[in-house]
Every structure is written in structure tokens, then in C-alpha cells.
Amino acid sequence: MTEPLVRVSGLSVGYGGVPVLRDIDLHVAPGEVVALLGSNGAGKTTTLLSLAGELPISAGSVELFGAPATGRLHHRVRRGLAFVPEQRAVFRQLTVDENLRLGRGTREAALELVPELADKLGRRGGLLSGGEQQMLVLARALAAAPKLLLSDELSLGLAPIVVRRMLRAIREVADRGCGVLLVEQHAVDALRIADRGYVLRRGRIVMTGTGAELLARLDEVSESYLSSSGSEESL
Numbered sequence: 001m002t003e004p005l006v007r008v009s010g011l012s013v014g015y016g017g018v019p020v021l022r023d024i025d026l027h028v029a030p031g032e033v034v035a036l037l038g039s040n041g042a043g044k045t046t047t048l049l050s051l052a053g054e055l056p057i058s059a060g061s062v063e064l065f066g067a068p069a070t071g072r073l074h075h076r077v078r079r080g081l082a083f084v085p086e087q088r089a090v091f092r093q094l095t096v097d098e099n100l101r102l103g104r105g106t107r108e109a110a111l112e113l114v115p116e117l118a119d120k121l122g123r124r125g126g127l128l129s130g131g132e133q134q135m136l137v138l139a140r141a142l143a144a145a146p147k148l149l150l151s152d153e154l155s156l157g158l159a160p161i162v163v164r165r166m167l168r169a170i171r172e173v174a175d176r177g178c179g180v181l182l183v184e185q186h187a188v189d190a191l192r193i194a195d196r197g198y199v200l201r202r203g204r205i206v207m208t209g210t211g212a213e214l215l216a217r218l219d220e221v222s223e224s225y226l227s228s229s230g231s232e233e234s235l
Helices: 044-052 073-078 096-101 107-113 115-120 130-142 160-175 187-193 211-216 218-226
Strands: 006-015 018-028 033-037 059-064 081-084 148-152 179-183 196-201 204-210
Touching: 006 044, 018 033, 018 044, 018 179, 018 204, 033 044, 033 160, 033 187, 033 211, 044 059, 044 081, 044 148, 044 179, 073 081, 081 130, 096 107, 096 115, 096 130, 107 115, 107 130, 107 160, 115 130, 130 148, 130 160, 148 160, 160 179, 160 187, 187 211, 187 218, 196 211, 196 218, 204 211, 204 218, 211 218
Parallel strands: 033 179, 033 196, 081 148, 148 179
Antiparallel strands: 006 018, 006 059, 196 204
16 A cells, blocks of 8 residues: 555644644545545544644644654655645736746746746736636646645635636546645536545544545435534534
């Protein structure tokens, strides 16, 4: 079996003594897209922030690239992690070209993955549409050829056609060997490109399976969303 890029065992995380995640086990292997699903407040973003080194863990362990995960996000990025947060991290006063040059990869690699940006290189980031801004953020992250991508609600507020385009780009880099842990509100679209998935409810994993298996159990996945009432504030 291929060694996982990230392995989480018994992970628990809280805020101010209030538990949000409880006893989470998950892993992501090279070339694999793993969807992390659940309602608002289920603990999805908290999971990603913990793996990125931006939140301390209360219990359990996180192994990254075969070793215990240590350091903050910028240390983990140097080892091959990429994190695309929910907020559109675009430098609004800089052009698309300048935004891409600030990433760890080349402009050419970014445009190969997201060619829609090629005719917008001279436009300021703040003048792009919401979908174009998120494409820019994703392209900048993927151009660095990360070993592992953590993606948090990439499609929030975007049109379905833009969502599907970005998910195709994610599937493409996974097919090249990158592992992906994908938090996505469009569960059906996410599961169509996912190899496996986990469903969170109130900070616990309540369902796992292949993408196809979870699609076939979509009623149960949806029921998990409806029955959630997490304590996490918009995370």
C-alpha cells in the first residue's frame, strides 16, 4: 500500500475548551481526491486548519509526508503542502500576472492548468469576477506542484459551471500524483471527482466510502447535513 501523504489518528480539536472535532481518523494517498463533507459547523474547516498547522490539536496525531507534522503553515508549505482557504486570497491591486509570480510555481504551469487566465494577465486582481479570482488562487497554488492540496469551499458563491471547471483542474493534478483533501459544499460535484469521502456531523466522522458509494447513498449524506447542528462558527 502506498504511504499516505497525510495520516490523522484520533484527532481532537477545540476552541476555548469547547470540543469541535472528536477522535477523527482519516488519510489521503498520492493521486487521490478525498472529499470531506458535512453541514456548516460540522468541523470541516477546523480539520483543514489543524492539518495546515494553523490550529493546535487537543489530542491525537497528524503525520505529514511520513513524519509527525510540526510547525505552522509556511513550514508545511516548504515540505509540499498547499492550502487554498475559503477566502479569496488575491492581491487586489496587483495584476493577474503579478499574483501568479508571487506563487511558488511558474506562470506557465499555472496557465497550463487554468488557461482561462491567459487573456487576463494584465488585469488587476480586484477587477476579476469572483469565479476568476478563485481560479487565480487555485492556479497559483497548483502551479507549485504540491504533494498535498487542502482546499476549503473553493466554489463558495460561484456558478455551477465555474465550480465544475475548478474541480476538473483539481482532478487533473490528482491524476498527476497530488493528493487532495477537498471541502466542498457541492457534494454531488465533489463526489463525482472524488476517489473517497468522509462525512462529518457534529465533529465526528459518521460515514465513509468511495465517491461512487457515497453518491449512491446521497439521501443518507443529505440526512446527515439536515441533522447537524455543530458548535463551530462558520467553520
